[in-house]
Amino acid sequence: MLYKEIHIGKFIKEMVDENEVSMERICNFLSKDEQFIENVYQSKSIDTDLLLRWSKLLEYDFFRLYSSHLILYAPPSAVNKNQKKSDKIPYFRKNIYTQEIKDFIMKRILSGEMTYSEVIKEYSIPKSTLHRWLQKNNDNTNG
Incomplete structure (x- = not known):
């Protein structure tokens, strides 16, 4: 699944059809x-409260599509470490890499589409994290 262009209405429609939810x-x-x-099915974006309700109805976290997009296409800058943290808004220390994200990245490396270094540079994934994914992939394919 590609996260670069998100048309939320299409994703919602796919989940409705897949789960055979009646109108x-x-x-x-x-x-x-x-x-x-x-x-809604025709909409590229919708209100977050409405998206939350769709997520509950279809038992699917549609917000993860956007989180995955941020991880892949707008990784946090390592330079911005002096950012002031708010006491009122939750601060997320780490990126959460879903299995879909890991599979997407691994596919790009294993197919030769991107090199190890290109992935680290483009997606700001720590070298140790990527190494761990590659090691697990090797362990799973060898044993």
């Missing part, structure tokens, strides 16, 4: 009419 159930759960639901 009646969706309309009742979201308190919206069919036309509204169809408009």
